[in-house]
Amino acid sequence: MHLTDEQLAIGKENFYATIGSDLTRRNFLKDVNARGLTSGSGLGAKFFGYEEIDKLFDNPKKRVRVAVLGTGDEAGVLIGAINPKYVQVVAIADIRPFNIHRAFHGDVSTPAVKLLRTGLIQKYGYKDEAESRSKIRVYTDYKELIAAEKDRQGEDTVEAVIIGLPLWLHAPAAIAAMQNGWHVLTEKLMAHSVANCKEMARAAKQYKKHCATGHQRHYNVLYDHAKYLLANGVLGDLHYIRAQWHRNNRPGADSWKQPLPTAVKGKDGSYTGRLDKVLANFEKKLSDPKLKPGEKKDLEEQIAQAKAQIADQVLVNGGEWSGFKFKSAKDYGYVDATLKIDDSQNPYDRPATEELIRWRLFDRTSAGLMAELGSHQLDAASIFIAAMHGGKKQHPLSVSATATRTVFPESLDSGSIDRDVDDHIHCVFDYAGPGYDPKDELGKQKTITVAYSSINGNGFGGYGETVFGTKGTLYIEREKDAYFYERAEVNLKTNLVKDGKNIKVDKSDAGDPLSAAIGLQATFGDVSRGYCEEIEHWAYCIRKNPEADHGKEMPRCYPEVAMADAVIALTTNISAKRGETVLFDEAWFDCDKDDTPEAKYAGNDELKKHYTPNLGRYS
Numbered sequence: 001m002h003l004t005d006e007q008l009a010i011g012k013e014n015f016y017a018t019i020g021s022d023l024t025r026r027n028f029l030k031d032v033n034a035r036g037l038t039s040g041s042g043l044g045a046k047f048f049g050y051e052e053i054d055k056l057f058d059n060p061k062k063r064v065r066v067a068v069l070g071t072g073d074e075a076g077v078l079i080g081a082i083n084p085k086y087v088q089v090v091a092i093a094d095i096r097p098f099n100i101h102r103a104f105h106g107d108v109s110t111p112a113v114k115l116l117r118t119g120l121i122q123k124y125g126y127k128d129e130a131e132s133r134s135k136i137r138v139y140t141d142y143k144e145l146i147a148a149e150k151d152r153q154g155e156d157t158v159e160a161v162i163i164g165l166p167l168w169l170h171a172p173a174a175i176a177a178m179q180n181g182w183h184v185l186t187e188k189l190m191a192h193s194v195a196n197c198k199e200m201a202r203a204a205k206q207y208k209k210h211c212a213t214g215h216q217r218h219y220n221v222l223y224d225h226a227k228y229l230l231a232n233g234v235l236g237d238l239h240y241i242r243a244q245w246h247r248n249n250r251p252g253a254d255s256w257k258q259p260l261p262t263a264v265k266g267k268d269g270s271y272t273g274r275l276d277k278v279l280a281n282f283e284k285k286l287s288d289p290k291l292k293p294g295e296k297k298d299l300e301e302q303i304a305q306a307k308a309q310i311a312d313q314v315l316v317n318g319g320e321w322s323g324f325k326f327k328s329a330k331d332y333g334y335v336d337a338t339l340k341i342d343d344s345q346n347p348y349d350r351p352a353t354e355e356l357i358r359w360r361l362f363d364r365t366s367a368g369l370m371a372e373l374g375s376h377q378l379d380a381a382s383i384f385i386a387a388m389h390g391g392k393k394q395h396p397l398s399v400s401a402t403a404t405r406t407v408f409p410e411s412l413d414s415g416s417i418d419r420d421v422d423d424h425i426h427c428v429f430d431y432a433g434p435g436y437d438p439k440d441e442l443g444k445q446k447t448i449t450v451a452y453s454s455i456n457g458n459g460f461g462g463y464g465e466t467v468f469g470t471k472g473t474l475y476i477e478r479e480k481d482a483y484f485y486e487r488a489e490v491n492l493k494t495n496l497v498k499d500g501k502n503i504k505v506d507k508s509d510a511g512d513p514l515s516a517a518i519g520l521q522a523t524f525g526d527v528s529r530g531y532c533e534e535i536e537h538w539a540y541c542i543r544k545n546p547e548a549d550h551g552k553e554m555p556r557c558y559p560e561v562a563m564a565d566a567v568i569a570l571t572t573n574i575s576a577k578r579g580e581t582v583l584f585d586e587a588w589f590d591c592d593k594d595d596t597p598e599a600k601y602a603g604n605d606e607l608k609k610h611y612t613p614n615l616g617r618y619s
Contacts, residue, residue, distance in 0.1 A: 007491060020512075024228065024234065030518060064543065066158070066161065069142040070094055071100065077116055078187070080531075081531030081535060090136060097314060102308070105304070143176070146173075146176050150180050159183065160542060161185070163186035181207065183211070201591035211548075212555035213557045218379075218556040222482045223380060226476065230388060231387040231391070236469040238433070242451050245453075245463035259309075260358075275310050276310070279310065282302050315329045341417055370427075373463070379565045382394065394431050399429050401575040432447060464479075492507045494508060563591060571588070
């Protein structure tokens, strides 16, 4: 949705007035405002119902002791979101020097990135890296961490893990952790296949451990407001959701195609040599005698980070860095490959170290746009649709998808393909709406349509969701801003009024200033995307319900919820690959049944067996 500044301002005021109305959340928000709550200091606890924290976390020894497995980009976000009152990181593991460095120092690529990925030194107020390493044990392979920490005794033993590993490692790492008696919070997508998801769910049940997945919109206050408004009829009947995630990534400027150290592919390798130039540029600037102390400190941090990124070259053959011993990428399970669609294509030689560093680009280690981006929006759509069904998560009926690889050959002239994930995907889902009845000709028409697109090459529109109801339209942009309109009236202010037993959206020249002020105060400032709150609540559930009893407090994205999101994303990939509509099977969403979409469409018995859940393979 592309609106003028004036229209956006009207939409924001309407949203604030809608949630601040005495017909909706006024009393609740007045309590939030009176207590001065913000993210990390009680806002999440108030909104999401984990307020009883005094006895659970009344001293540092009661914090949940956590190991972080994989400390790359997404894990860096999670580290930056930790509330130290709830969680104490006691160990980390990563096989990249670059990621170990960023785990402690944060990511200093830009000031904005540093605010997001603060690093452990700043997070816990350690004096320097030496002090932080005296408090936090460091491993390379996550398997080494699990083996070494398994029998540790004392007050700093691991009791839970946060997993930020590449997608293909989520299931083995999570299951090994639960077998060790540790709780799990893994980044989304839950796992690389539905079979893996079901294995994780079964392990959580067998070992009585929390296994949460980081779909953080479940802990974003804007989505909580949206759910409330939908459930209380403010938008009327929900019938259509439009969602997207568009990015400017293109050849020569691709955030998923991280630069490689020269030693990985040689001088002719794509994006190699860039890191050496970056480092040389920083070192040249550092020699300027006119530098101010703050500028010098910033450059020194950037130089240290660039050197750590170049140090990833140790993964070509194995070796040492900063006192740690590393194996080669091959020894860690990554593989060399030659990528080619058909004989008309020039082959692309990809060494194992490139697969490790650029893992999002390859089917073996990633699940592409739907896993990394689309799962966010489809999870949000599920939250909206559940609100129309009494809060119960709904499963889609069907998906029709198409995907292309139009922007990202290695270069537009070479015809060489440097990845096997797609760079565009478009899909349409049908969900059951209220009153849906597949046995009735009219009833089976009562569906809710969700249309989603994720593209590269042009980021116009960014990312977000537009929710269409018969009374109103809700637009949530980048998880940070929300806008409300009376259907298509983007130039008019609104006011909620009582209409019998229902709520009516009125157009009003003045709007509702009092309600807008209350709503604004409750969402003022930098709205949390939900990462802090999801970690807080996970820790709260570990303390409140240590045996993961589903009759007691559970994280909002427990296995059945997270697996549904994975089924949706991974089945969409199947639909796109096959070029046909796929009907969802309810058995795919049942953790106790062996049916999976991958097994149904497997080309042979060996693949079918691979995509059938079997927890015994991890014994």
